[in-house]
Amino acid sequence: MRSKIEKLYMGIILLFMYAPILTLIVLSFNSSKSRARWGGFTFKWYINLVHDNSVLNALANTLIIALISTIAATIIGTITCVGIMGLKRRSRTVLMGVTNIPMINADIVTGISLMLLFKVMHFETGFGTVLIAHITFNIPYVMLAVLPSLRTINPNIYEAALDLGAKPFYAFRKSVLPDLAPSVLAGALMAFTMSIDDFIITYFTKGSGFDTLSTKIYNEVKRGIQPEIYALSSIIFLAVILLLAASSYIKHRQNSLKKGKYLYKADRKISRGQAVALAAASAFIVILAMYFGGVFTRKNNQLFVYNAGEYLDPEVIEMFEAETGIEVVYDEFETLEIMYAKMVQDDGAYDVICPSDYMIAKMIENGMLQELDLDQIPNRKNIGEQYMEASRSFDPDNTYSVPYCWGTVGILYNKTMVDDPVNSWDILWDEKYSGQILMQDSIRDAFMVALKRRGFSLNTKDPGELELATEDLIAQRPLVQAYVIDQARDKMIGGEAALAVTYSGEVLYAQNENPDLEYSVPDEGSNVWIDSWVVTKKAKNPEAAMKWIDFLCRPEIALMNFDFVTYSTPNTKARELIEDENVRNSEVAYPGNDILKRCDAYSYLGEDGDLLYSNMWKKVKSGI
Amino acid sequence: MSKELIRLEHISKSFDGELILDDLDLVIHENEFVTLLGPSGCGKTTTLRIIGGFEKPDSGRVFFDGMDITGLAANRRQLNTVFQKYALFTHMDVAENIAFGLKIKNKPRDYIEEKIHYALKLVNLEGYEHRMPGSLSGGQQQRVAIARAIVNEPKVLLLDEPLGALDLKLRQDMQYELIRLKNELGITFIYVTHDQEEALTMSDHIVVMNQGYIQQEGTPEDIYNEPENAFVADFIGDSNIIRATMVRDELVNILGTDFVCVDKGFGENKPVDVVIRPEDVELVPRGQGIIPGKVTHAIFKGVHYEMEVEASGYEWQVDSTRLFEAGSEVDIQVDPFNIQVMNRPESEDEEAMAIDV
Numbered sequence: 011m012r013s014k015i016e017k018l019y020m021g022i023i024l025l026f027m028y029a030p031i032l033t034l035i036v037l038s039f040n041s042s043k044s045r046a047r048w049g050g051f052t053f054k055w056y057i058n059l060v061h062d063n064s065v066l067n068a069l070a071n072t073l074i075i076a077l078i079s080t081i082a083a084t085i086i087g088t089i090t091c092v093g094i095m096g097l098k099r100r101s102r103t104v105l106m107g108v109t110n111i112p113m114i115n116a117d118i119v120t121g122i123s124l125m126l127l128f129k130v131m132h133f134e135t136g137f138g139t140v141l142i143a144h145i146t147f148n149i150p151y152v153m154l155a156v157l158p159s160l161r162t163i164n165p166n167i168y169e170a171a172l173d174l175g176a177k178p179f180y181a182f183r184k185s186v187l188p189d190l191a192p193s194v195l196a197g198a199l200m201a202f203t204m205s206i207d208d209f210i211i212t213y214f215t216k217g218s219g220f221d222t223l224s225t226k227i228y229n230e231v232k233r234g235i236q237p238e239i240y241a242l243s244s245i246i247f248l249a250v251i252l253l254l255a256a257s258s259y260i261k262h263r264q265n266s267l268k269k270g271k272y273l274y275k276a277d278r279k280i281s282r283g284q285a286v287a288l289a290a291a292s293a294f295i296v297i298l299a300m301y302f303g304g305v306f307t308r309k310n311n312q313l314f315v316y317n318a319g320e321y322l323d324p325e326v327i328e329m330f331e332a333e334t335g336i337e338v339v340y341d342e343f344e345t346l347e348i349m350y351a352k353m354v355q356d357d358g359a360y361d362v363i364c365p366s367d368y369m370i371a372k373m374i375e376n377g378m379l380q381e382l383d384l385d386q387i388p389n390r391k392n393i394g395e396q397y398m399e400a401s402r403s404f405d406p407d408n409t410y411s412v413p414y415c416w417g418t419v420g421i422l423y424n425k426t427m428v429d430d431p432v433n434s435w436d437i438l439w440d441e442k443y444s445g446q447i448l449m450q451d452s453i454r455d456a457f458m459v460a461l462k463r464r465g466f467s468l469n470t471k472d473p474g475e476l477e478l479a480t481e482d483l484i485a486q487r488p489l490v491q492a493y494v495i496d497q498a499r500d501k502m503i504g505g506e507a508a509l510a511v512t513y514s515g516e517v518l519y520a521q522n523e524n525p526d527l528e529y530s531v532p533d534e535g536s537n538v539w540i541d542s543w544v545v546t547k548k549a550k551n552p553e554a555a556m557k558w559i560d561f562l563c564r565p566e567i568a569l570m571n572f573d574f575v576t577y578s579t580p581n582t583k584a585r586e587l588i589e590d591e592n593v594r595n596s597e598v599a600y601p602g603n604d605i606l607k608r609c610d611a612y613s614y615l616g617e618d619g620d621l622l623y624s625n626m627w628k629k630v631k632s633g634i
Numbered sequence: 635m636s637k638e639l640i641r642l643e644h645i646s647k648s649f650d651g652e653l654i655l656d657d658l659d660l661v662i663h664e665n666e667f668v669t670l671l672g673p674s675g676c677g678k679t680t681t682l683r684i685i686g687g688f689e690k691p692d693s694g695r696v697f698f699d700g701m702d703i704t705g706l707a708a709n710r711r712q713l714n715t716v717f718q719k720y721a722l723f724t725h726m727d728v729a730e731n732i733a734f735g736l737k738i739k740n741k742p743r744d745y746i747e748e749k750i751h752y753a754l755k756l757v758n759l760e761g762y763e764h765r766m767p768g769s770l771s772g773g774q775q776q777r778v779a780i781a782r783a784i785v786n787e788p789k790v791l792l793l794d795e796p797l798g799a800l801d802l803k804l805r806q807d808m809q810y811e812l813i814r815l816k817n818e819l820g821i822t823f824i825y826v827t828h829d830q831e832e833a834l835t836m837s838d839h840i841v842v843m844n845q846g847y848i849q850q851e852g853t854p855e856d857i858y859n860e861p862e863n864a865f866v867a868d869f870i871g872d873s874n875i876i877r878a879t880m881v882r883d884e885l886v887n888i889l890g891t892d893f894v895c896v897d898k899g900f901g902e903n904k905p906v907d908v909v910i911r912p913e914d915v916e917l918v919p920r921g922q923g924i925i926p927g928k929v930t931h932a933i934f935k936g937v938h939y940e941m942e943v944e945a946s947g948y949e950w951q952v953d954s955t956r957l958f959e960a961g962s963e964v965d966i967q968v969d970p971f972n973i974q975v976m977n978r979p980e981s982e983d984e985e986a987m988a989i990d991v
Binding site: 098164166167169170171172173174175176177178180181184185188189 | 650686687688707708709710713714715717718719721722723724725734735738739779782783786
């Protein structure tokens with residue numbers, strides 16, 4: 011009985027520990043993009059991974075950083091240990107305490123400290139700073155592994171080698187090092203694992219245009235995770251497990267040697283199979299690192315692009331690079347607010363950005379953008395006149411921006427779960443659908459819904475109107491299942507909710523996955539938004555930025571991006587190229603004029619307006 | 635006496651402010667088996683390490699064959715060391731361990747093979763060439779360490795308590811082996827130990843040390859029979875060390891009774907220590923000796939009996955082949971030649987320095 015309970019207990023503990031990872035691994039083989047639906051077994055995410063250059067670059071960065079920082083930290087750490095052993099006991103204790111502190115210290119403190127140091131010393135953040143940071147935090151791990159075993163080594167061994175005529179370094183290499191090697195190797199593996207694993211310190215020291223796997227995955231998570239990332243995470247998990255196994259295997263061998271289990275030298279030599287496996291693993295890492303090594307030779311002709319996540323076909327980047335010889339450093343932001351904060355902090359970090367309407371107005375007003383050289387962008391003529399006209403609400407002379415995507419905000423609903431006609435925002439306040447409603451976790455979109463419902467302008471700065479909208483949103487709170495960003499689509503596909511405030515661009519994809527879904531722009535009106543490409547004032551390579559925008563305005567390129575992003579393209583030539591008639595004439599992708607008439611674009615509210623909205627939003631979220 | 639090989643002049647050394655060696659002078663001759671003997675912390679190992687080049691003296695000079703080698707690194711000295719804990723290279727087999735020094739000297743392969751064979755034969759480990767050190771017993775490992783040292787044909791072999799980690803039986807066997815080795819090799823051995831029996835058994839010359847000073851040097855017989863102070867007497871074997879007064883030359887008052895002795899030159903009525911070895915105390919029936927006493931313990935030790943005799947308020951240790959049962963009334967007498975008279979220092983420091991001239 012007792013042993014049964016013990017086993018059950020162990021089982022539960024193991025389940026708790028490994029259920030999350032198992033979920034991840036299972037999902038990495040799910041052919042449906044939705045977490046909520048099992049679409050059959052597939053390897054396609056793993057295959058996609060191999061073809062995703064941004065992920066492969068991040069992988070190469072991770073491996074190269076890990077490899078170099080491990081080698082450097084291992085050498086420095088081991089030498090430090092030897093030095094520490096030569097000290098008097100008191101200084102030794104003090105020094106060991108001091109070197110351990112970075113390990114105990116919160117990563118975030120280490121990360122911020124390093125970032126500050128790099129800023130103060132005017133280091134350009136990127137590969138170099140991340141490498142230095144990784145070496146720094148890896149040294150204590152190496153020391154932690156090496157020091158205890160160095161203590162157990164008979165110091166006479168080194169003296170014996172000297173005594174027999176060896177020069178000091180040779181003596182160390184031949185006598186102490188072989189005994190120490192397993193610990194050094196264990197320390198190196200530990201450091202390697204830590205380096206691959208690290209997110210926080212990397213995040214603070216990486217700057218723009220440089221990602222390791224962990225920061226890459228973080229960006230993806232913010233935008234809604236792609237199944238490729240499940241596959242990638244599964245691979246990382248496997249790799250870490252293998253490293254740990256190798257590490258403990260080495261320790262095991264060391265103990266066997268100490269206990270005199272090996273009678274003859276041949277007994278302790280590693281077998282041919284083990285040697286081959288080890289060599290293959292090392293070769294794999296080295297080749298991979300070398301293959302992607304080219305990423306780090308910084309060329310002069312670079313273009314730094316900052317875009318929302320999953321908002322461009324990666325193949326387009328390759329085509330642009332191949333044609334122009336310009337190297338594109340492509341970064342993704344999670345929300346416009348984060349993008350804006352980043353640009354305020356370092357206004358020269360990116361050359362070309364793709365923000366939304368009201369944000370463009372804000373950036374123009376704050377002098378963060380430069381006027382476009384329209385002679386360099388002849389393909390702008392492919393953009394429909396109505397979209398240029400609509401852009402005047404945030405870019406009055408059409409001089410700063412070129413539209414890229416546009417769409418409406420509406421209600422995505424599951425017709426098997428909703429009986430009533432969906433033609434008013436009121437349905438989101440209907441108690442019948444309590445717990446079935448998804449709202450956007452975004453200030454402007456949430457207020458837009460409440461303001462439009464009462465017939466107010468979605469750009470209002472009238473405190474009275476906003477007060478009413480706030481009260482409505484608070485009243486709605488108990489009915490809302492969750493405030494989400496990108497998860498709305500997945501939840502709707504999986505049938506987890508009945509109604510969701512969604513961008514029109516998500517709809518075609520969602521309907522493809524779940525034919526029960528419908529989209530409606532309520533009669534009270536809604537938001538029509540435009541995302542446009544702009545060039546920053548401090549851009550280091552404005553010519554390349556103009557070429558980039560012109561390239562994206564080519565009909566066939568715009569079509570590729572439309573196929574990838576599924577958000578409506580303002581490029582009329584591209585729209586004509588869409589093969590699928592249902593898509594080309596889709597009411598969702600290209601709503602009729604009657605719908606558009608009901609919709610307005612967001613305009614920039616000014617600092618006061620921003621503050622007013624965000625204070626009201628806090629009330630809504632806290633419910634007071 | 636043979637040629638002088640090593641000379642230490644005015645060697646001082648301290649660790650962490652603690653003085654370990656103070657102005658030490660020592661001469662070692664060719665082909666001698668010299669033992670540095672003393673309790674732990676006496677400076678014997680430090681002296682050996684200075685000779686080996688593992689420590690630099692704070693002051694003083696080291697000469698080897700007439701050359702000043704004070705600043706010469708350990709790897710360039712013509713001597714080899716056998717360490718207490720063997721210090722074998724655990725990742726190399728026995729043959730590789732032995733070949734280590736020869737490979738550094740770029741000796742030809744055949745020569746190395748031959749030397750390994752010869753050395754293993756010398757230390758009775760033939761056939762162990764390819765064993766790993768971890769799988770050998772302590773005694774075997776120490777033989778490998780010795781073999782590893784001697785293949786380099788050093789002029790001097792330094793041995794730092796090499797038998798310290800071995801059990802008693804093995805230790806005794808190894809003592810004879812070391813003597814044999816020394817005779818076969820014909821080189822100088824400098825041996826460090828705290829075991830007086832080891833020192834007496836193996837050495838040609840013993841240097842007794844305490845607190846950084848040399849207390850006495852001499853042949854084992856000199857040291858044993860004529861300890862120059864109470865420390866040496868106490869450290870070397872069991873002794874009756876008794877406070878006494880030198881009445882005049884050749885007459886010493888021990889515990890209120892005058893004894894005839896052979897020592898002179900201490901002055902008149904001077905406080906001294908006398909050393910009388912237990913086997914030199916003679917027990918005779920009551921009335922035939924000098925002081926009366928009573929046997930309090932008697933134990934059979936094989937070759938002799940060990941007895942304790944209460945006489946004149948002192949517990950005498952007595953070794954004799956003739957038994958007097960516990961409780962017997964006896965007399966004690968001592969041959970004048972067996973009374974060793976020593977100066978009595980006033981304090982411990984003085985005791986340490988007094989003999990160091």
